[in-house]
Amino acid sequence: MPGRRGRRPAKKKSKGRKALLWVGGSTALVVLVAGVGGYVYLKHLEGNVSTTDVGNAGSSSFSKDEAFNILIIGTDKRTGEGNEGYGDKGSVGHADTTILLHVAKDRSNATALSIPRDLIVDIPDCETTREDGTKTVVPGEQDVRFNRSLGEGGRDAGCTMRTVKEATGIKPDHFMMADFNAVKTLTTAVDGVDVCVEHAVDDPKSHLKLPAGESTVEGEQALAFVRTRHAFGNEGDLDRIEVQQQFLGSLMRKMSSSDTLTSPTKLVKLAEAATKALTVDKPIGNVGTLKDIALELKKVPTKNITFLTVPVIDNPTEKVKATVVPNPSEAPQVFDMIRNDVSFTEVKKKESEKEKKEKAAVAARLEGEKSEPSEIRVRVLNGGASGGSAQRELTYLQTEAGVTKSENGGNAPADVARTTLEYAPDQAAQARALAEILGLSGAAMKPGESVTNAQGLPTMTLTLGKDFKGAGVKLDAASIETPDVEKSTADQKQCAS
Structure with a gap:
């Protein structure tokens, strides 16, 4: 992929990658309201969801009338049945795949911003709750990889949320985290996801084998597709992120297709898979709030859901390029646009x-x-x-x-x-x-x-004034074209190269 650079060669075996499929969870939950079940079944699904107390790192409630930010987190920890062979055997569970999902106030658009695991950030002090209910403060660190904001020293998702706020100026309101099974079970529930590769793939590290052109993947093969770093581009983390974004767009199209939405069997499988895979913050861990979030997400057209990655450059302090830092000429505008609820796609501005x-x-x-x-x-x-x-x-x-x-x-x-x-x-x-x-x-x-x-x-x-939306963003516009920032939308079909 032009413009992308590999970060560093893999040293031993590649760590497991995990893309949390937020749209899978949201679509499945919408179904719960629409036709699968009633209150009793919803309470059953609520029992599948694990929760974490993140204190004041997020919001204490969910509002249907405001823009909201959900931090999507995947870790390299070996959790979930059948996943013993993935990831790093000794990992405490780092923030290996992270997406900040911003949903616009008017629900006309959404932005899914991928945060590279090797982005250099400052991790602030953060209060966490131990299993016995007592609280402790985990000391922060400066100039370290973003992925260390979760797992090390007992850092929970609240620490990752605080780190995102520190690095971008955007406060996540809530978080969702899932295990490897999210990819396997959600793709199986919809009878596979369509993917496309420009060249045949045979990656012994992820065990991914695909012919050139279009294929349908599910289960273990789908997980291999989102895990691989050695089949695409320069074998770097940024290339892997792009492939995951393409995969998510395809999954979203499959879940919103009539073939899926009219099948009670698929819908029930989706609901069970999504909720069993999820860990969320306590304010959204109840059935009513999950339902509300799902219904709000359903309002966003796929053509106006933008995938992009924090614009970065190689870390100038390193001789061997292994980490990245925000691009000072591009990242601030991206953060400003998300913070000020500006779309990265062209949407018609509504006037009162x-x-x-x-x-x-x-x-x-x-x-x-x-x-x-x-x-x-x-x-x-x-x-x-x-x-x-x-x-x-x-x-x-x-x-x-x-x-x-x-x-x-x-x-x-x-x-x-x-x-x-x-x-x-x-x-x-x-x-x-x-x-x-x-x-x-x-x-x-x-x-x-x-x-x-x-x-x-x-x-x-x-x-x-306070309505300022960012440098170069027109005040009368709900969106702006952003040259030099690579992005795609959920309705686009692309081939990984």
């Missing part, structure tokens, strides 16, 4: 009646002559956006939008809810041009007086 009337009333401010970007003079203030937003937006304006006469004005006197552009009457042409670049509505344009910049010249003032 109030917004429609407001737009009509101030539309005249956007009409008329527009200056060239090089003629726009503006200072950028941070008035409630995340830290560093003013500088990131300034960099975008200067390097991408051609607004070279721009400067960072620091923090605004006070936070504001909405981004605004203040300008003098003789700067109206500049204001209209900048509004077009930024996607500002007429309501965001505030005619008034100009101020002087560091050179003593009149300049407009752009104040980034």
